[in-house]
Structures are given as C-alpha cells and as structure tokens.
Amino acid sequence: MKHHGTPYSIRNALRTLFAEHQPIIRTVSQRRVFHEYFVTHLPSSSLAPDKQSPNHHRLPRDESSPHAGLSQRAARLAQPAPSRDTTIVRIPIKSAKHHFGAGVSRGSRPYNEDTYQAGTIEIPAFAKRQPVSVSRRSPGSRGGGEGQAAKSESGDPQVFYFGVFDGHGGSECSEFLRDRLHGYVEEAALLFGMESSLKAETMDETDSTEGGVMGEQDAEDLQKGLISDWKETVGGYFKRFKPEYFPAVTNGKSAPTPSTLPNNSVETVLTYAFLKADLEFTKSQASKHTEDQRSSLDDPVLSDRPLNDDDVLFHPDRPASQNLRARPKKGSSPDLSAPIGGSQRFKGGSTASIAMISTPSPTPFWNPASPSTLIAAHVGDTRILLCRTNDGKAYPLTTNHHPDAPIEATRLRRYAATFVTDSFGEERMGGLANTRAFGDIGSKRIGVSAEPQITRLDLLPAEFSFLVLVSDGVSGHLDDQEIVDVVKEAKTPEQGSKDVVSFATEVAESGEADNATCLVVRMGGWERRAEGGGGSIGTQEQRNFRKNEAADPRRGRR
Structure with missing residues (x-):
C-alpha cells in the first residue's frame, strides 16, 4: 500500500497499518523473555552420567545433528549416521565464566544505577557471508560445503547480544532498557522484514523465510511516521531531525552507503528500535503527574488547572502509551497498573551501548577458526572496546557523546x-x-537524542582477543589501554571484569567513585591475549604508580 501527503495522513495510514497487523506485533512482544543462554552441541560423553536413566540427557539423533537445516533433512537421512553422538545443551551465558564475565560496583554511591544484559536475541543473521572454498569437496561427501553458511535446526546461527546501560537520576530508565530494548530490536526486525545475510541467492522458495510484516512502502511510512511523532511530540531540535540510517528520510543524502543500505538493513532496524523505545519512554513520563500537581488536586482553586498544565510534551490527540508495561520479575505476575518507569514521572535517563555478534556458521564466535561480524550501537558515554591480538592495542568502537x-x-x-x-x-x-541519552525529557527539545552511533566490523578468525563494555564509572578513571591490559592479566573473562572494576574503584578519588560496570566477552584470540605488544607491560608501570598513589593515606589531604 502507498500513502502520501501530510504527516496527518501518514499518521492515519500507520494507525490503519498497525491495526491490521496488531495480532502479529502483539505476538512478537509477548512471545518470550530474554534468552540468557546460548545453545550448543556437545558430545554426550562430556555430560555427567545418569545411572538411573542413561538416555536422560539425549535427544533423538535427528534433532542432535548440527549444521543440518530443514531443507537438508532428506539428504541427511540418506547419509550414514554421524560417528559421534552429540547432544543439544543450553548454557547460561552469565554463568559461563570462561566465555563471559561481568563486574559491578556501586562505588561510593548509596545505590547502583547501572544495569547490563547478555544473551541471544531472535533476529536474522547479519554476518558477512563467507566465499565458497575452491577446494571444497563435493556436496555428497562428508564435510562438504566448508565455505557455505550452514544453518542450525532453528534457522540462522544465534545472534549474541551484550549491553551496558548507565542510568542517571535513578535506575528506572536503565532497567527499562535492560528488560525491553532487545524486544524493540526484535520487533523492528520483523516489521521491516530484515533478511538473513546468509540466505543463498538460489535458495528455493520453500526454504526462504517469510518477508516482514511490512512491505517496502510500509517500511518507509514507519520511518517517516516515527520522525513525524518526534517532531509533533517534542518539537525544537526534532523539527529538522533526519536520522542517518533512515533511507526514507535522508533520501541517500547523508547515509554513508545509500546504494547498499536498504530499508530492512540492520542499521535501520537498530536506529528505529532505539528511537521508538526512547519515544515511548518519553511519552510515558510526560503523561504522569508531578508531585506538585498531586498536591494541588486538594486545593479548590488550583484543582481547576488542567491536569497537563506542566506537561511540556502533552498533546490531547496522542495520549501517552500507559498500556506499555515493564517486564515483570521472574516468578511474579505482570503488574498492569505500573506504567513505564514507575508510577511517578522520571526526569532522569540512561546511556546505552550494545554489541551484537553474528557468525556465518553455527561455530561460535569465540572459536579461533570462526569469522564473525560485530555491530555496535551506542548512545552516551558508555564504551565498547576490542583488544587486537597481533599488537595488544585497544580498538575503540565508540566515542563519547x-x-x-x-x-x-x-x-x-x-x-x-x-x-x-x-x-x-x-x-x-x-x-x-x-x-545523547534515553529519557531526559526536559532536555529533548534542545537535542538530547537516542539516535545511535552504529559501527559495523567484520572480524577475521582470532583477529581480536576479547570484547569489553564499560560504563563511565570505569572509563572516567582508566584509559582504554589500561582497561585492556588489566583484562590481559586475568585467567578468565569473569576475573578480568572484576579486576577492571576493582582497579577503577581503587584509583578513583576518595568519595568520587561512580557506579562501575564492566563486561568482558571472550573472542577467538583469547589464548593469545598476552602475546601482542609484549602483553600488559605497556601500562604496567603507570598502573603500579596509580595503585601506590591510591594507597597513600595522605592523598586526600593534598
């Protein structure tokens, strides 16, 4: 369908469009909570034996065979059975200390406003498709198709998701992003019809995934409608707002690669998800009553004032989305009376940095022989760093806004x-x-935006040793190379994350230690992290001096 004309007509068209597809959208939003685990295949011999039921951990052989997609089922059954029995297992990533670590400290603050998230999300793969090897074996032989992207039983290989959210003025916004931002990304991927980058050009129609809920023109209307909402809801800076990765809005003028950036690209999906989440959080806060308004309801004169008298962002034709609720805690029932950000208006906000990693095959990204693609979306002053394997240098993916x-x-x-x-x-x-930040409704008109800075990086096998995500409680006291060198000296990512947080808290001025969060993710070159550039000796003398200075009891008197 095509809709043209004024923003009013676009808004009406979007209302009709969402009404038509509301059952599908509602299903996407409610289908699951965040996957805090990853799925892998292990030899059954590596599992603990169960004497009472030897086959307790085993699934049927046709469900345990890796790398076989639905279209390959017949060919797989015709081949000899695999020589090694494997079992599908789910591993909680937050507990896998050899693959992931998280260090958290509230510093000298009375409470912690930082949050983080780690797991997998359900979006199509965006990894760079690997070329077919010239020495590839014939399709019928065992091990054939080395260069081809192999699908798992559930579709594309898993997309890993890591995020750090640094709240200010409270934790309401950072908790909202921790619990809901990944849902906005998944929903946007469905609405825009994001396609897998591993999809073969000659794939049969029966093997191809369905298109998105929206068509191409509908995707353009979604982009224009979201910008129209920002202009009319907030105004000010947003009257000239043109997101970089919205092809329908920029018309290719400011987009970096207009010829290769379609409406269903992962960059467009992430931009839409960030702006949509921020708009709904902002609307929800603007519609709430302040404490002054609540107290004035008892005054017979002041009670005649409009309830929206102090609501800068209020508009009678667009009530705030009070029906959007935060995800309930595990084991508790949903609280239908609690709007986004609590019952009272939240004037603070949160920064956010997320990293998503996709691989062209089911081999995980931390395998030394596996290439991968990393997408970093960043708002504020939380930071994402990589450690290069060859020289041990810190490779920043973000810049402070x-x-x-x-x-x-x-x-x-x-x-x-x-x-x-x-x-x-x-x-x-x-x-x-x-x-740039989520929330901060009092500063939206002057340009505080949640438009993400997006960086895409295609990673070669073992090119980087590890990935680090930190809040400003760490990066405000340590430079990038110091953070990387501290992690190099740790035996596991878990130990590395805790050492970074401990060191940042230790060297902070007395009483000035902010909330500190550090996530460390193992990459393909982890075992070689101490080789490049002489290991961690680059900043060792500087770090030792700072430790000694922090231990000096007279430091606070100078």
Whole structure:
C-alpha cells in the first residue's frame, strides 16, 4: 500500500497499518523473555552420567545433528549416521565464566544505577557471508560445503547480544532498557522484514523465510511516521531531525552507503528500535503527574488547572502509551497498573551501548577458526572496546557523546544555546554531560537524542582477543589501554571484569567513585591475549604508580 501527503495522513495510514497487523506485533512482544543462554552441541560423553536413566540427557539423533537445516533433512537421512553422538545443551551465558564475565560496583554511591544484559536475541543473521572454498569437496561427501553458511535446526546461527546501560537520576530508565530494548530490536526486525545475510541467492522458495510484516512502502511510512511523532511530540531540535540510517528520510543524502543500505538493513532496524523505545519512554513520563500537581488536586482553586498544565510534551490527540508495561520479575505476575518507569514521572535517563555478534556458521564466535561480524550501537558515554591480538592495542568502537565532541557540537549548537564549561574544564549542555541519552525529557527539545552511533566490523578468525563494555564509572578513571591490559592479566573473562572494576574503584578519588560496570566477552584470540605488544607491560608501570598513589593515606589531604 502507498500513502502520501501530510504527516496527518501518514499518521492515519500507520494507525490503519498497525491495526491490521496488531495480532502479529502483539505476538512478537509477548512471545518470550530474554534468552540468557546460548545453545550448543556437545558430545554426550562430556555430560555427567545418569545411572538411573542413561538416555536422560539425549535427544533423538535427528534433532542432535548440527549444521543440518530443514531443507537438508532428506539428504541427511540418506547419509550414514554421524560417528559421534552429540547432544543439544543450553548454557547460561552469565554463568559461563570462561566465555563471559561481568563486574559491578556501586562505588561510593548509596545505590547502583547501572544495569547490563547478555544473551541471544531472535533476529536474522547479519554476518558477512563467507566465499565458497575452491577446494571444497563435493556436496555428497562428508564435510562438504566448508565455505557455505550452514544453518542450525532453528534457522540462522544465534545472534549474541551484550549491553551496558548507565542510568542517571535513578535506575528506572536503565532497567527499562535492560528488560525491553532487545524486544524493540526484535520487533523492528520483523516489521521491516530484515533478511538473513546468509540466505543463498538460489535458495528455493520453500526454504526462504517469510518477508516482514511490512512491505517496502510500509517500511518507509514507519520511518517517516516515527520522525513525524518526534517532531509533533517534542518539537525544537526534532523539527529538522533526519536520522542517518533512515533511507526514507535522508533520501541517500547523508547515509554513508545509500546504494547498499536498504530499508530492512540492520542499521535501520537498530536506529528505529532505539528511537521508538526512547519515544515511548518519553511519552510515558510526560503523561504522569508531578508531585506538585498531586498536591494541588486538594486545593479548590488550583484543582481547576488542567491536569497537563506542566506537561511540556502533552498533546490531547496522542495520549501517552500507559498500556506499555515493564517486564515483570521472574516468578511474579505482570503488574498492569505500573506504567513505564514507575508510577511517578522520571526526569532522569540512561546511556546505552550494545554489541551484537553474528557468525556465518553455527561455530561460535569465540572459536579461533570462526569469522564473525560485530555491530555496535551506542548512545552516551558508555564504551565498547576490542583488544587486537597481533599488537595488544585497544580498538575503540565508540566515542563519547559529550558537548566537546566535534560531531556533537556541530549537531547541537543551533538549538543548545547553553554550552558552558564547568570548574573541571568539561563542557556541558544545559547541565548535562551527555548529548545523547534515553529519557531526559526536559532536555529533548534542545537535542538530547537516542539516535545511535552504529559501527559495523567484520572480524577475521582470532583477529581480536576479547570484547569489553564499560560504563563511565570505569572509563572516567582508566584509559582504554589500561582497561585492556588489566583484562590481559586475568585467567578468565569473569576475573578480568572484576579486576577492571576493582582497579577503577581503587584509583578513583576518595568519595568520587561512580557506579562501575564492566563486561568482558571472550573472542577467538583469547589464548593469545598476552602475546601482542609484549602483553600488559605497556601500562604496567603507570598502573603500579596509580595503585601506590591510591594507597597513600595522605592523598586526600593534598
């Protein structure tokens, strides 16, 4: 269907469109909670024996065979049975200390506003498809098709998802992102019809996945409708807002690769998911009553004032999405009376950095022989780093969204007339250190946006040793290379994450230790992390000096 004309007509068209597909969208939103585990195949001999029921852990052989897609079932049954019996297992990634580690500290603060997430999400693969090897064996021989992307029983290989969310003014927004942001990404992938990058061009129609809920024109309407909502709901900066990865809005003018960036690309999906989540969180907070309004309801004169008198973002034709609820805690029933961010208006916000990793085959990304593709989406001053295997250097994937960043200063100076420099020499905008964040409803009009900075990186096998995600409680006290070198000295990612947080808290000025969170993810070059650049000796002397200085009892008196 095609819809043209004013934003009003686009809005009406979107209402009709969502009404038609609401059952599907509702199913996507409610189909599952976050997968905090990954699925893999292990030899049955590696499992603990069960004397009472020897076959307790085993699934049928046709369900245990890896690398076989639904279209290959007949060919697989015609081949000899595999020589090694394997079993499908689910491993909680947050408990797999040799693959993942998380260190958390509230520092000197009375409470912790940081949150994090780690697991897998249900979106099509976006990994770079590997070329077919010229020495590839014939399809009928065992081990044939080395260069071809192999599908698992459930479809594409798993997409891993890691995120750090640093709240300010409270934890309501960071908890909302921890529990809901991955759902917005999955829903956007379905709506835009994101296709797998591993899909063969000659694949039969029976093997291809269904298209998205929306067609191509509908996807453009979704982009334009979301921007229209931002313009009419907030105004100010958003009246000229054109997200970089929205082809329907930019018309290829500011998109980096307009010829290769379709409406269903992973960059467009992530941009839509971030902006949609932020819009619904902002609307929900704007519709709530402040404490002053609640107390004025008892006054016979003040009670005649409109209930929305202080709601800058209120619009009578668009009530806030009070029907959107946060995910209930495990084991508890949903609280239908609790809107997003609690019952009272939340004026704070949160930064966010997520990293998604996709592989072209079921071999996990931490295998030294497995290539992969990493997508980083970033808002604020949380950071994502990689450690290069060959030279041991830190490879940052994000830049802090602060007023002194040239790209942010250029973007905001037209509307943010209150750029000031505090006593520490840091530039701030309206009292805020971050120019991009979720929430912060009082600063949306001057340009505080949740439009993500997106980085795509195709990783060669064992090119990087590990991935690190940190909040500003870590990066504010340690530079990138110090963080990487601390992790190099650890035996496991879990130990590395805790060592980074401990060191950052230790060297912080007395009483100035912020909430600190660090995630460490094992990559293909983990076993070689101490080789490149002489290991961790690059910053060892500097770190030892800082430790000794922190241990000096007279430091606080200087």
